[in-house]
Amino acid sequence: MRKCLHGIGISLLTLALSALGGEDRTRAEIDARIAEAGRTHPGWWDSVVLDYPKSLRLDWPEAREEKRWEPERNPGQYLTGIVYLDPEKWRATAKLFHHMLSVNRDRVGVRARIMDRLGHIYGSLLADYARGAFWCRSAAKAGVTSTDQKVELARCYGKLGSREMAAETLLELRYPNSSAVLVWAETGDLDRALRVADVAGVGRQAAQVNLAAGEACRSQGDYGRAKAYYGRIVGGSVRGNRRRTDIYRRCAGDALAVCPVMEHLDLAALGDGVFKGSATGFRGNVEVSVTVRDHAIVAVDVLDHREDWFFTSLRDIPRQLVAKQGFEGIDAVTGATVTSVAIVNAAARALDR
Numbered sequence: 001m002r003k004c005l006h007g008i009g010i011s012l013l014t015l016a017l018s019a020l021g022g023e024d025r026t027r028a029e030i031d032a033r034i035a036e037a038g039r040t041h042p043g044w045w046d047s048v049v050l051d052y053p054k055s056l057r058l059d060w061p062e063a064r065e066e067k068r069w070e071p072e073r074n075p076g077q078y079l080t081g082i083v084y085l086d087p088e089k090w091r092a093t094a095k096l097f098h099h100m101l102s103v104n105r106d107r108v109g110v111r112a113r114i115m116d117r118l119g120h121i122y123g124s125l126l127a128d129y130a131r132g133a134f135w136c137r138s139a140a141k142a143g144v145t146s147t148d149q150k151v152e153l154a155r156c157y158g159k160l161g162s163r164e165m166a167a168e169t170l171l172e173l174r175y176p177n178s179s180a181v182l183v184w185a186e187t188g189d190l191d192r193a194l195r196v197a198d199v200a201g202v203g204r205q206a207a208q209v210n211l212a213a214g215e216a217c218r219s220q221g222d223y224g225r226a227k228a229y230y231g232r233i234v235g236g237s238v239r240g241n242r243r244r245t246d247i248y249r250r251c252a253g254d255a256l257a258v259c260p261v262m263e264h265l266d267l268a269a270l271g272d273g274v275f276k277g278s279a280t281g282f283r284g285n286v287e288v289s290v291t292v293r294d295h296a297i298v299a300v301d302v303l304d305h306r307e308d309w310f311f312t313s314l315r316d317i318p319r320q321l322v323a324k325q326g327f328e329g330i331d332a333v334t335g336a337t338v339t340s341v342a343i344v345n346a347a348a349r350a351l352d353r
Contacts, residue, residue, distance in 0.1 A: 119137075163187040180200070193213065197213035207252075211255075233245075251345070258352065274291045279346040290347050292351075301318065314339070
């Protein structure tokens with residue numbers, strides 16, 4: 001199994017960094033912060049070397065021109081097939097896509113696609129939400145819009161401290177998805193999240209939408225409704241790709257099994273120790289250890305995994321578990337829902353004493 005690449009060991013000393021979005025900010029404050037991010041490079045910029053495969057097509061041909069899987073040649077495939085797996089490449093890849101903007105300064109369509117990916121890289125990989133929002137906005141102005149992009153922008157707004165701007169952006173969606181469900185829940189509007197889930201959770205993405213709805217309920221301590229959404233998946237009432245649906249079914253089954261542990265967690269009854277648990281991830285089991293000292297969760301480590309699209313979940317979910325000292329208020333990472341759920345489920349199994 002793949003060892004965790006982040007060296008995750010989230011301790012109580014990091015709780016000052018645990019606020020998810022910070023305090024509410026005005027629209028003017030958010031806009032000013034985004035504009036400033038767009039004018040400047042991140043603090044790490046000068047320390048990161050521009051490094052990428054020399055075979056990479058920086059002119060980024062359209063998908064119809066390159067139908068074969070060639071991640072060493074196609075920038076989009078390079079991002080999803082190589083970079084996602086290695087967080088040490090994330091900053092260099094942001095720098096690469098900035099470089100691609102310069103290379104393609106006269107190609108409007110290619111620049112718009114690059115901007116769209118920069119919004120994703122900064123927002124989902126680097127958790128730099130101001131720059132994520134800047135590039136999502138820039139791509140939209142250049143004519144590239146999608147459901148994923150709008151959800152990315154809404155999530156960035158929420159993390160920057162504006163639930164209002166997040167909600168406005170989500171309301172623009174014609175076809176919301178599982179990530180929209182999670183972001184609605186993060187804005188504090190669980191009822192809206194579940195209304196979206198009940199509409200979106202009947203098609204080919206039913207399994208992931210219902211899992212997201214279950215997680216939204218669990219995060220807010222509504223275990224009754226969480227079990228109902230997990231049960232829809234486990235009971236086989238959802239349709240979609242058979243292999244993927246089976247993964248979601250096993251993940252939801254794990255969640256159902258550990259709901260009682262989450263609901264009745266009593267840290268005061270736990271002795272000191274390092275406890276291990278595992279649960280179903282997207283590519284295999286995810287193994288987690290939870291360190292308890294003086295009746296508090298002081299560290300959570302992801303020990304082994306096979307995940308590939310984990311985004312910030314390997315660091316963010318353990319950090320939240322330490323910050324919240326339990327399972328309520330833990331928000332799944334959009335785009336990495338199954339991995340997020342797996343870490344939470346594995347931590348619950350570790351604490352099932």
